[in-house]
Amino acid sequence: MDFANKTDLTSSDIHGGESPKPNNSTFSHSELLVKTLGACRIESPLAPILAKRKTSFYNVEENDRVLFDDTASALSGHPVGMIPGFTPAGPRRKIFFDPSKTRAGIVTCGGLCPGFNDVIRGLVMELHFLYGIRKIHGFCNGYQGFIPKYGRPVVDLTPQNVSQINEQGGTILGSSRGSQSPVDIVDCLERMGINLLFVIGGDGTLRGAHGIHEEIAKRDLKISIVGIPKTIDNDISFIDQSFGFQTAFSVASEVIRAAHVEAKASPHGVSLVKLMGRHSGFIACYAALAHNDANFVMIPEVPYPLDGNNGFLPWLVQRVRNAGHAVVVVAEGAGQEYLIESSTEKDASGNTRLGDIGLLLKNRISQEFSMNDLELNLKYFDPSYSIRSVKANSFDSVYCLRLAHNAVHAAMAGYTDVVVSRWHGRFVLVPIPMAVKNRHQVDPYGDLWFSVLESTGQPPWFGDDGS
Numbered sequence: 001m002d003f004a005n006k007t008d009l010t011s012s013d014i015h016g017g018e019s020p021k022p023n024n025s026t027f028s029h030s031e032l033l034v035k036t037l038g039a040c041r042i043e044s045p046l047a048p049i050l051a052k053r054k055t056s057f058y059n060v061e062e063n064d065r066v067l068f069d070d071t072a073s074a075l076s077g078h079p080v081g082m083i084p085g086f087t088p089a090g091p092r093r094k095i096f097f098d099p100s101k102t103r104a105g106i107v108t109c110g111g112l113c114p115g116f117n118d119v120i121r122g123l124v125m126e127l128h129f130l131y132g133i134r135k136i137h138g139f140c141n142g143y144q145g146f147i148p149k150y151g152r153p154v155v156d157l158t159p160q161n162v163s164q165i166n167e168q169g170g171t172i173l174g175s176s177r178g179s180q181s182p183v184d185i186v187d188c189l190e191r192m193g194i195n196l197l198f199v200i201g202g203d204g205t206l207r208g209a210h211g212i213h214e215e216i217a218k219r220d221l222k223i224s225i226v227g228i229p230k231t232i233d234n235d236i237s238f239i240d241q242s243f244g245f246q247t248a249f250s251v252a253s254e255v256i257r258a259a260h261v262e263a264k265a266s267p268h269g270v271s272l273v274k275l276m277g278r279h280s281g282f283i284a285c286y287a288a289l290a291h292n293d294a295n296f297v298m299i300p301e302v303p304y305p306l307d308g309n310n311g312f313l314p315w316l317v318q319r320v321r322n323a324g325h326a327v328v329v330v331a332e333g334a335g336q337e338y339l340i341e342s343s344t345e346k347d348a349s350g351n352t353r354l355g356d357i358g359l360l361l362k363n364r365i366s367q368e369f370s371m372n373d374l375e376l377n378l379k380y381f382d383p384s385y386s387i388r389s390v391k392a393n394s395f396d397s398v399y400c401l402r403l404a405h406n407a408v409h410a411a412m413a414g415y416t417d418v419v420v421s422r423w424h425g426r427f428v429l430v431p432i433p434m435a436v437k438n439r440h441q442v443d444p445y446g447d448l449w450f451s452v453l454e455s456t457g458q459p460p461w462f463g464d465d466g467s
């Protein structure tokens with residue numbers, strides 16, 4: 001099996017996801033440095049607390065670096081100051097913006113994801129109570145909220161009107177897809193006197209945020225742009241785990257459990273579960289591992305033939321002959337080569353529209369069993385929209401809050417064109433261009449995929465021996 005065209009990544013299973021580890025030669029030390037608006041000269045409201053804080057293994061000083069690669073081999077051959085590393089997130093003793101004269105904006109973009117409202121609430125509470133910022137504006141329906149022709153409202157966000165929003169899914173600000181002009185967006189920021197803009201969204205949204213930053217830089221304005229990366233597929237690079245991901249795979253695992261019950265209840269029962277994952281199969285992998293009920297997992301990163309001596313369909317038939325039932329989990333982006341060879345149709349975010357692999361597999365499985373003159377009781381599950389609209393679980397709620405806190409600290413210190421991330425368990429700041437440079441994917445040779453193979457018992461490579 002040839003994976004030569006994939007990004008040159010190795011992986012380690014850290015905090016709920018495989019952290020992509022590009023070879024150090026693929027980027028320079030300078031590419032991980034974050035931009036600032038200028039020197040920090042104002043004492044932070046948090047300075048008295050920070051003065052009593054002691055350095056320990058569990059916090060990183062603001063002038064230190066969090067190493068990109070935490071293996072011993074990565075340290076060899078590099079001068080200490082040039083070892084690739086990230087700027088640590090967290091509060092600073094001195095800040096760039098005067099809280100009494102600062103206005104903030106918040107926008108949510110892209111598809112729904114558990115935790116949107118938790119992040120909004122965390123930002124508002126931190127800005128208001130810790131930094132004393134009273135003017136916080138929510139722009140409705142994504143980047144459309146900045147553009148006059150759409151007529152979207154701008155709402156004032158206060159602790160009172162966000163206090164309970166974490167108890168519901170979705171986003172109180174609404175969302176949208178599609179690109180809008182950075183020029184028009186910055187015009188709006190200037191008119192409203194916005195100093196800090198918090199952008200919550202995926203890779204397309206973050207690319208838009210980088211465009212806004214570039215327009216701000218052209219005008220020599222002092223506006224901080226900080227992203228909180230949102231991707232239910234967990235597919236943004238340099239992030240241990242994206243918010244909402246744990247909730248998503250936890251809910252998906254319950255669907256797989258129900259699918260297992262259905263499959264076992266009927267002779268030759270097969271349950272087919274289609275989950276989210278356009279380019280990355282993390283949800284499918286983790287949901288399948290959660291209850292160990294899946295017999296086959298198919299993801300975009302591992303191509304598989306349907307037919308032939310060692311194809312998926314003959315394997316499925318043999319599994320059902322031997323065990324009487326089977327559960328198949330497929331990520332939505334898997335097997336696209338069987339649907340549309342070269343699709344040019346795009347959605348509003350510029351993503352290629354996917355064919356429905358779930359329905360194709362449903363039809364092909366039915367045909368295969370008919371050809372083998374076998375009874376088949378097939379159940380099809382597609383819970384994608386119900387998964388992404390639920391509220392965050394307790395783990396994700398805490399994670400969202402901590403991301404929000406660190407985003408506010410970064411913005412108040414004048415950092416810009418950055419996303420807040422967690423890397424090797426530590427919160428860090430990542431330049432937006434680096435965060436969207438490569439896609440985070442399951443490593444076909446990594447620990448996570450090996451665990452899936454151990455759990456399901458499926459062959460490592462359908463169709464051949466993987467050589």
